[in-house]
Amino acid sequence: xxxxxxxxxxxxxxxxxxxxxxxxxxxxxxxxxxxxxxxxxxxxxxxxxxxxxxxxxxxxxxxxxxxxxxxxxxxxxxxxxxxxxxxxxxxxxxxxxxxxxxxxxxxxxxxxxxxxxxxxxxxxxxxxxxxxxxxxxxxxxxxxxxxxxxxxxxxxxxxxxxxxxxxxxxxxxxxxxxxxxxxxxxxxxxxxxxxxxxxxxxxxxxxxxxxxxxxxxxxxxxxxxxxxxxxxxxxxxxxxxxxxxxxxxxxxxxxxxxxxxxxxxxxxxxxxxxxxxxxxxxxxxxxxxxxxxxxxxxxxxxxxxxxxxxxxxxxxxxxxxxxxxxxxxxxxxxxxxxxxxxxxxxxxxxxxxxxxxxxxxxxxxxxxxxxxxxxxxxxxxxxxxxxxxxxxxxxxxxxxxxxxxxxxxxxxxxxxxxxxxxxxxxxxxxxxxxxxxxxxxxxxxxxxxxxxxxxxxxxxxxxxxxxxxxxxxxxxxxxxxxxxxxxxxxxxxxxxxxxxxxxxxxxxxxxxxxxxxxxxxxxxxxxxxxxxxxxxxxxxxxxxxxxxxxxxxxxxxxxxxxxxxxxxxxxxxxxxx
Amino acid sequence: xxxxxxxxxxxxxxxxxxxxxxxxxxxxxxxxxxxxxxxxxxxxxxxxxxxxxxxxxxxxxxxxxxxxxxxxxxxxxxxxxxxxxxxxxxxxxxxxxxxxxxxxxxxxxxxxxxxxxxxxxxxxxxxxxxxxxxxxxxxxxxxxxxxxxxxxxxxxxxxxxxxxxxxxxxxxxxxxxxxxxxxxxxxxxxxxxxxxxxxxxxxxxxxxxxxxxxxxxxxxxxxxxxxxxxxxxxxxxxxxxxxxxxxxxxxxxxxxxxxxxxxxxxxxxxxxxxxxxxxxxxxxxxxxxxxxxxxxxxxxxxxxxxxxxxxxx
Ligand code: HEM
Ligand SMILES: [Cu+2]
Ligand SMILES: [Cu+2]
Numbered sequence: 001x002x003x004x005x006x007x008x009x010x011x012x013x014x015x016x017x018x019x020x021x022x023x024x025x026x027x028x029x030x031x032x033x034x035x036x037x038x039x040x041x042x043x044x045x046x047x048x049x050x051x052x053x054x055x056x057x058x059x060x061x062x063x064x065x066x067x068x069x070x071x072x073x074x075x076x077x078x079x080x081x082x083x084x085x086x087x088x089x090x091x092x093x094x095x096x097x098x099x100x101x102x103x104x105x106x107x108x109x110x111x112x113x114x115x116x117x118x119x120x121x122x123x124x125x126x127x128x129x130x131x132x133x134x135x136x137x138x139x140x141x142x143x144x145x146x147x148x149x150x151x152x153x154x155x156x157x158x159x160x161x162x163x164x165x166x167x168x169x170x171x172x173x174x175x176x177x178x179x180x181x182x183x184x185x186x187x188x189x190x191x192x193x194x195x196x197x198x199x200x201x202x203x204x205x206x207x208x209x210x211x212x213x214x215x216x217x218x219x220x221x222x223x224x225x226x227x228x229x230x231x232x233x234x235x236x237x238x239x240x241x242x243x244x245x246x247x248x249x250x251x252x253x254x255x256x257x258x259x260x261x262x263x264x265x266x267x268x269x270x271x272x273x274x275x276x277x278x279x280x281x282x283x284x285x286x287x288x289x290x291x292x293x294x295x296x297x298x299x300x301x302x303x304x305x306x307x308x309x310x311x312x313x314x315x316x317x318x319x320x321x322x323x324x325x326x327x328x329x330x331x332x333x334x335x336x337x338x339x340x341x342x343x344x345x346x347x348x349x350x351x352x353x354x355x356x357x358x359x360x361x362x363x364x365x366x367x368x369x370x371x372x373x374x375x376x377x378x379x380x381x382x383x384x385x386x387x388x389x390x391x392x393x394x395x396x397x398x399x400x401x402x403x404x405x406x407x408x409x410x411x412x413x414x415x416x417x418x419x420x421x422x423x424x425x426x427x428x429x430x431x432x433x434x435x436x437x438x439x440x441x442x443x444x445x446x447x448x449x450x451x452x453x454x455x456x457x458x459x460x461x462x463x464x465x466x467x468x469x470x471x472x473x474x475x476x477x478x479x480x481x482x483x484x485x486x487x488x489x490x491x492x493x494x495x496x497x498x499x500x501x502x503x504x505x506x507x508x509x510x511x512x513x514x515x516x517x518x519x520x521x522x523x524x525x526x527x528x529x530x531x532x533x534x535x536x537x538x539x540x541x542x543x544x545x546x547x548x549x550x551x552x553x554x555x556x557x558x559x560x561x562x563x564x565x566x567x568x569x570x571x572x573x574x575x576x577x
Numbered sequence: 578x579x580x581x582x583x584x585x586x587x588x589x590x591x592x593x594x595x596x597x598x599x600x601x602x603x604x605x606x607x608x609x610x611x612x613x614x615x616x617x618x619x620x621x622x623x624x625x626x627x628x629x630x631x632x633x634x635x636x637x638x639x640x641x642x643x644x645x646x647x648x649x650x651x652x653x654x655x656x657x658x659x660x661x662x663x664x665x666x667x668x669x670x671x672x673x674x675x676x677x678x679x680x681x682x683x684x685x686x687x688x689x690x691x692x693x694x695x696x697x698x699x700x701x702x703x704x705x706x707x708x709x710x711x712x713x714x715x716x717x718x719x720x721x722x723x724x725x726x727x728x729x730x731x732x733x734x735x736x737x738x739x740x741x742x743x744x745x746x747x748x749x750x751x752x753x754x755x756x757x758x759x760x761x762x763x764x765x766x767x768x769x770x771x772x773x774x775x776x777x778x779x780x781x782x783x784x785x786x787x788x789x790x791x792x793x794x795x796x797x798x799x800x801x802x803x804x805x806x807x808x809x810x811x812x813x814x815x816x817x818x819x820x821x822x823x824x825x826x827x828x829x830x831x832x833x834x835x836x837x838x839x840x841x842x843x844x845x846x847x848x849x850x851x852x853x854x855x856x857x858x859x860x861x862x863x864x865x866x867x868x869x870x871x872x873x874x875x876x877x878x879x880x881x882x883x884x885x886x887x888x889x890x
Contacts, residue, residue, distance in 0.1 A: 082764050155761050161738065162721040162762060165865075250739035256722060257737070290627070292636040299646055321724060322735050323742050326672065330665060337657035341650060348649045351616060352642075354623040358634035361624060369620060376616055380609035387605060387660050389598045389667025393731040396724060396759040460585040460602070462728025464759040467767035471755065515632065546638040 012202060013557035014537050016550060019511035023524035026429065030529040041126035042529065046133055047112030048427065051420075053137065054104045061095040062492065064088050069451075069485040072478045075470050085468040086153035093156035098178055099140060101412055102270065105277035106223075107132070107188050109419045110216050112427060114192060116520035116527065117210045119201025119536035124194035128187055135184040142177030146170045155466060157267070158237065160248035160259045168241045179234045182227045185273070189223030192216055201519075202556070203538030210518060210542040211300055215280025218304035222269045222276070222311065230266035233259070257322055264315035272311040274408060276304055278415030279346055282368055285418050286350050287543045288516040289365035290357030294543045296349035303342035310339040320391045329388065336386035343379055347372065362514070363437030367418035370445045374410025378403060381456065396466075399459025402452045410448060417444075417495070424499065425509030429526040432502035436494060443491035450484025517552055518542050582606045590754055590775070591730035591746040593711070597667030598731045605660060671732065674745040678713035681706070685736045686719040686868040687762060688769040689808035696789040701806050702771040704756065707781035711747045720868045724760035727773060735760055748775040763866060764821060765811065792881075800885025803878055812867065815889060822867060823860055829887045834861045848883050 027044050031037070037045055071078045071085055080088070111129065115122050123129050146152055152170040154163040163171050196209075196217050209217075236247050237259070246252025248259035279300070287294050294300065316324060316332030350372060359365070381403040385391050394400060425431055458477035463470060470478065512521040519542065523531050534555030540547045580603050589595040681704070682693040692700045706712045716725055718736045726733040730746040748754070758769035776784055792802040804810060804825075812821035823833075829848075834840050836859040841847055850857055852874065855867035874882070 086764065159722060159761070255739060291634060293638055293640055295639060296641045296646055299641065321733050323737055323740065333664060334661055337661050340657060341654055344653050345650055347616070351619050352645070354620070354627065356637050356639065357623070357627050358629045358636050359624055359627045360629040369624070372620060373617060376613055380613065383609070383657065383660065384602065384605045387601055387664030389664045389671060390602050390605070392668065392671060392733050393598050393728070395733060457585050461587045462726070462755065462757065464726065464757045466761040469767040545636055
């Protein structure tokens with residue numbers, strides 16, 4: 001039992017609450033029907049709606065990826081025209097980035113678990129949370145309008161002056177869509193920051209914050225600070241396209257390099273919006289399945305913040321060949337290496353966490369291992385690209401394509417899959433089939449490497465990206481890559497099948513199937529409408545696997561109907577139920 | 578010397594620009610490979626060694642270790658500083674053109690590379706250079722962004738419409754090297770290819786002399802050569818097939834429907850306007866992607882092109 005520290009502490013009456021394994025009333029049974037879902041302000045339902053939307057866009061963009069890979073089976077035309085190919089890779093990239101990765105972890109999984117990990121009933125602004133979701137949907141609709149207006153083939157980067165061509169109706173619609181989407185991102189970020197500051201249950205000090213929360217906190221800061229710049233960029237671009245005001249287009253007296261600065265000022269930090277939340281999930285899963293305290297809590301927590309801040313200062317590494325000034329190029333290269341360090345630190349801390357653990361290779365943990373391997377490759381090849389002379393050779397080749405797929409898919413998406421399988425029982429109250437889960441993870445690993453490893457080689461040999469046609473010497477690499485992508489496709493179908501099947505006839509999930517010390521596992525599966533039927537009280541950190549489980553099952557004996565002030569907790573007077 | 582990742586890089590035909598890049602590429606890739614193997618072995622070893630025996634397994638409380646934490650921050654930092662310095666010096670070299678470099682002007686436009694030499698010679702999609710002498714390319718785009726990339730030389734730079742940019746290299750073997758466009762520029766971006774033809778020095782001089790005079794012959798002959806040299810054939814066929822733009826076959830004198838539904842007869846004035854300012858009248862069914870030739874072709878050249886087009890019945 002922890003001994004109370006002195007100094008004006010409020011003494012709380014604490015009681016033990018063991019979550020029931022057979023809840024009768026859950027957030028899923030509480031409100032029913034389409035209308036109830038559409039108007040809900042429950043963070044869990046909103047999280048699920050985001051998850052559904054993200055999965056939909058992922059399936060769509062993934063399907064396009066398969067079409068792209070199929071087209072690349074042979075040089076020149078395999079089955080679609082060059083213009084179609086160009087539109088498809090643009091759509092694939094834009095959807096994967098803006099509609100899938102940016103909202104995926106924070107808005108879908110984050111929305112679900114953030115309040116629970118804080119012991120709160122909901123986020124700070126539940127209505128705003130629902131508004132973010134609709135803004136997201138609204139932004140997405142604009143993209144479809146754009147498709148009906150000639151579409152767009154500029155690449156997801158919308159570089160000028162190509163994007164300010166005469167045929168710019170499609171570009172205007174989609175960029176406005178992205179503009180609107182940005183608000184959703186900003187609102188979610190603001191909501192999370194407020195929630196983390198204000199709604200922590202008694203006992204959750206900054207030092208006991210789950211690393212997932214630290215990661216979401218860092219992400220939210222980037223979202224709030226960087227997204228407005230994207231909005232400004234897009235507004236300027238639209239002003240140029242619609243009103244012919246020269247800003248970026250040299251024909252009107254503008255400067256295309258200026259556009260690139262604006263664009264990457266958002267889009268580099270956006271890369272961290274996509275990956276940092278993934279880091280949070282890895283910390284949660286790796287501790288749970290190795291039953292061990294995280295190694296280097298503060299190193300991991302603070303490195304997320306370090307990445308968030310330094311990440312703002314490296315955008316120019318996308319522009320080493322663009323004609324930006326030499327001084328800028330030098331400084332950006334230097335800073336790029338600095339931002340690599342905190343990322344490396346995290347990987348080593350995770351590996352060290354496994355040391356002397358009790359490792360259970362369940363599906364989520366397998367995905368973490370896949371993540372660690374793939375993301376490490378993504379990180380190292382990022383160092384290669386940060387080196388000035390080498391980047392000159394590799395820029396805009398398939399080496400870059402491979403690099404960012406290793407980071408975004410091998411990193412973020414693997415983390416997302418780990419988190420999805422980890423929290424699935426909590427979200428749905430159902431267990432998926434473990435064997436199928438493991439098979440899918442292994443298949444993804446194989447498929448992924450078959451798809452993207454050859455791209456490093458052909459990229460280094462000179463194969464440029466965004467190429468519909470290619471010279472014969474690259475055929476073998478492209479074909480291997482295409483075969484790999486089909487394996488990936490099959491793996492995703494297995495995941496879908498496994499998860500859907502669990503909904504229909506999956507085993508019932510207990511409250512805490514993984515014996516995690518995380519607070520969210522102290523709610524029932526699925527949780528009650530208000531998450532906990534008491535205000536949780538925390539006396540240990542979320543990774544204190546050396547402490548007995550009973551000490552994690554505490555709540556206020558007298559409900560204060562809300563979460564009120566943050567007290568230091570003394571457990572001297574704990575009543576055991 | 579054979580190196581582990583040699584298979585990844587293409588030929589090195591310009592050691593002065595490529596050697597530093599290659600050295601650094603190998604260094605980073607090899608160090609990364611070693612570290613990756615280390616991490617992977619640790620992962621697999623831990624997974625096996627510390628496999629869960631029972632649900633009641635107890636694990637030790639290890640929260641952090643400052644020595645470890647500091648060493649795995651500082652050592653990588655030092656390694657990356659070395660990489661930074663190395664990359665920086667290699668890049669300085671790429672940006673510092675030797676004084677005696679031979680200068681060639683490059684104009685990039687959808688989807689061709691035009692090269693202009695000191696004596697007035699012009700080539701399209703073939704860059705002729707002497708062996709063993711530094712060559713500087715001064716580059717400009719006539720429409721959107723392009724990027725000039727020769728993998729075998731390890732040089733690349735964006736080509737912009739509103740300022741000159743440059744690259745340099747020194748090819749050391751007679752032969753050919755591939756040029757790619759690496760900045761997305763629309764439909765035929767992936768066909769915007771060209772070749773570097775590397776000549777022995779004296780052979781290069783001869784080549785320059787024989788090609789220095791520009792186009793020659795009767796107006797129709799000159800027009801024919803111009804249509805090749807100016808890249809018109811990338812988008813216009815001579816045999817009636819529709820590529821990016823309408824075919825030149827039977828063009829002169831025909832009734833053309835424009836995107837606003839009106840019709841025009843293709844005569845001298847229309848062709849002249851179509852060449853100088855193609856956006857003014859856009860043919861129905863086609864996109865407005867033709868790069869304006871304003872300032873690129875002279876009045877005489879336009880007349881010759883027109884004379885040639887008249888012959889394509
Ligand atoms: C999380 C998953 C993924 C993300 C975030 C992602 C993201 C991207 C992005 C940003 C681009 C660049 C588009 C552009 O240059 O404008 C791209 C291109 C591409 N991706 Fe993905 N992608 C993902 C998954 C996949 C998968 C699974 C495949 C293969 C099956 C794939 C195949 C491709 C192809 C073929 C290209 C076009 C490359 C080119 O022509 O330059 N992607 N992707
Ligand atoms: Cu970046
Ligand atoms: Cu191009």
